[in-house]
Amino acid sequence: MDAETRNRTLGTRKDPLVRVRDIKKTGKMLSRDFPVAESRTRPAVKVQDGCNAFCTYCIVPYARGRSRSLPVSEVIDQVNRIHPMGFKEIVITGIHLGLFGKDLAPRTDLQSLLEQVLDSTSIPRIRLSSIEPDEVSEPMIALVKNNPRLCRHFHLPLQSGDNTILKRMGRPYTREDFETLVRKIHGQIPDAGIGADVLVGFPGETLDHFQNTLDLIEALPLTYLHVFPYSPRKGTLAAGFADRVSPGEIKQRCERLRALGNLKKESFYQSLVGKKVSVLMEEKSPGTKGLLKGWSSQYVPVLTEGGDHLKNTLVSVTLGEVVKGLGKEPRIFCMGTL
Ligand code: SF4
Numbered sequence: 515m516d517a518e519t520r521n522r523t524l525g526t527r528k529d530p531l532v533r534v535r536d537i538k539k540t541g542k543m544l545s546r547d548f549p550v551a552e553s554r555t556r557p558a559v560k561v562q563d564g565c566n567a568f569c570t571y572c573i574v575p576y577a578r579g580r581s582r583s584l585p586v587s588e589v590i591d592q593v594n595r596i597h598p599m600g601f602k603e604i605v606i607t608g609i610h611l612g613l614f615g616k617d618l619a620p621r622t623d624l625q626s627l628l629e630q631v632l633d634s635t636s637i638p639r640i641r642l643s644s645i646e647p648d649e650v651s652e653p654m655i656a657l658v659k660n661n662p663r664l665c666r667h668f669h670l671p672l673q674s675g676d677n678t679i680l681k682r683m684g685r686p687y688t689r690e691d692f693e694t695l696v697r698k699i700h701g702q703i704p705d706a707g708i709g710a711d712v713l714v715g716f717p718g719e720t721l722d723h724f725q726n727t728l729d730l731i732e733a734l735p736l737t738y739l740h741v742f743p744y745s746p747r748k749g750t751l752a753a754g755f756a757d758r759v760s761p762g763e764i765k766q767r768c769e770r771l772r773a774l775g776n777l778k779k780e781s782f783y784q785s786l787v788g789k790k791v792s793v794l795m796e797e798k799s800p801g802t803k804g805l806l807k808g809w810s811s812q813y814v815p816v817l818t819e820g821g822d823h824l825k826n827t828l829v830s831v832t833l834g835e836v837v838k839g840l841g842k843e844p845r846i847f848c849m850g851t852l
Pocket of ligand 1: 565566567568569572573574575609610
């Protein structure tokens with residue numbers, strides 16, 4: 515910082531002043547000059563920050579403050595700056611994405627934001643990051659179904675498949691609500707990738723509660739899981755809850771869920787064999803024996819032969835065999851041919 519800029523921004527004091535505000539009183543979200551990198555080919559556009567929900571295990575509302583959104587015009591500006599840089603996909607993210615627009619004047623919502631981004635930009639692909647199960651509306655499912663620029667991918671934080679545990683977590687939906695939503699998405703978009711976060715070993719989670727989670731996931735057309743072991747966060751309500759589940763038990767339950775998640779993933783990938791999908795190519799990876807890796811709209815990792823010139827392009831790929839544990843990669847992939 516040169517002397518003139520320093521004087522303008524910090525005054526003429528020798529010791530720079532750092533001004534901080536109470537995060538709980540921060541009402542405006544500041545636009546970033548540059549999007550946060552989700553990956554080298556899929557930049558994230560953060561449209562919302564903070565949360566008002568106060569789930570009993572979560573520190574976010576205390577640490578990040580209340581929900582605030584980026585004005586729609588600024589989101590569109592960001593996307594229109596990113597696209598000419600050569601990006602083909604953006605990921606719309608937020609701490610609690612479904613609250614987008616509730617703090618803006620005039621009030622708006624995520625559905626309207628998506629419609630305006632589709633209308634006012636020509637970025638080829640738009641992916642939504644995690645969205646709360648009670649905030650996915652039927653019009654939003656229809657929008658994803660009917661617009662090929664929106665990725666056929668929903669990531670839903672389930673956390674538990676047991677109503678007693680959901681209540682203790684302070685989550686505002688039941689296992690039945692979650693089931694209805696997943697079946698609705700699958701009914702409308704049978705090839706959608708539908709992922710779920712699960713928090714394992716919340717205080718008071720008995721084997722019966724955990725079994726309810728396993729049973730729900732097994733019964734639903736979910737396509738992958740992100741499994742997290744519960745650990746108490748100081749300052750949250752749940753940190754004071756009794757009936758802690760032992761770390762060893764949490765580890766075992768996580769392993770069972772991850773195994774189930776891999777089965778769901780594999781069977782979803784098998785269901786896509788022979789289908790033609792659009793894949794955003796990334797780069798060759800030593801972990802995948804030099805094959806090009808990319809991501810389909812459904813969030814399926816696809817490996818294919820091809821030159822480096824395909825990097826960061828959208829290509830049509832026919833999905834073939836499902837492979838596991840290739841090279842250094844422990845993951846499951848679909849092989850594809852151009
Ligand atoms: S878990 Fe999500 S919805 Fe709940 S308080 Fe944390 S950020 Fe908000």
